[in-house]
Amino acid sequence: MTTETLVVEEDDANLDSEIVKQMLKQLRALDSFDTYENWSKAKIIDPIVLTKERKREIPVIGDPDEITLSRVKAYYNSLATIIEMKSGLMAAPMINITHEGFGRALVMVGKLIVVDKVLRDVHRWGFPSLEKMVSQSDKTVERAIDLIEKYKDAATD
């Protein structure tokens, strides 16, 4: 994957969204070698954006590497954190990915599953644009909050 050319602009308004803020926090937390220390927000989040061109460079069949797996984890951790902030209830992510890159990601609140996503081709995980990532995450969080409202008893058990 060519990462030399950034697709995320330094002044992209989406960089101030809650999901990107959380993602940056999560990615920095996982960055044990301080690679990101002097990187801009745009540069850190950039590999999450998988444009058509970038996607084309990744083989259709492949095993996810550690970096990609850590990004997927960071993403569901971020969703859980946002759901927690919005609902005031503890939210826990659980991710299961096989070596072949198939799996499932959950976010749980109490006894309720509020996010449930089947994962495929994790080695090509990403969003077509930062904007798409934000809108899709907003929708997922909104749906989770609705489920918590609907099944409040199970969510607070």
Add this chain to the structure above:
Amino acid sequence: MTTETLVVEEDDANLDSEIVKQMLKQLRALDSFDTYENWSKAKIIDPIVLTKERKREIPVIGDPDEITLSRVKAYYNSLATIIEMKSGLMAAPMINITHEGFGRALVMVGKLIVVDKVLRDVHRWGFPSLEKMVSQSDKTVERAIDLIEKYKDAATD
């Protein structure tokens, strides 16, 4: 682990319990080399029983091997199958175990988490006796059915 001496008797009444029947089915399904072909039920289920003596022979710290992991999976698959039979609703297990043998096992029915178990020291996974396995499983299934009744809407969503 010494498995030469069986602790499960051939005429143990617990061999006819639902959980042991399911476990045998699951273990046979995973037995791709037909190791179990001429084995008795008692002999197949025997390694699940971790008596004090057997436990003492396993180091306190250790990584779970493939066989132990497959047994844990077989167990939660079995619980899910029994819950499914008793409730008439689809039940799906999800297990997450780190290389160090820590993790979490879930059984989900609809959007409801009906079994939620923190796993520790999976390399020493097992039950002190077959009787204990049956009574503990019965309790877990009963609790799951109660939860389904209590949160029927979430369970059928």
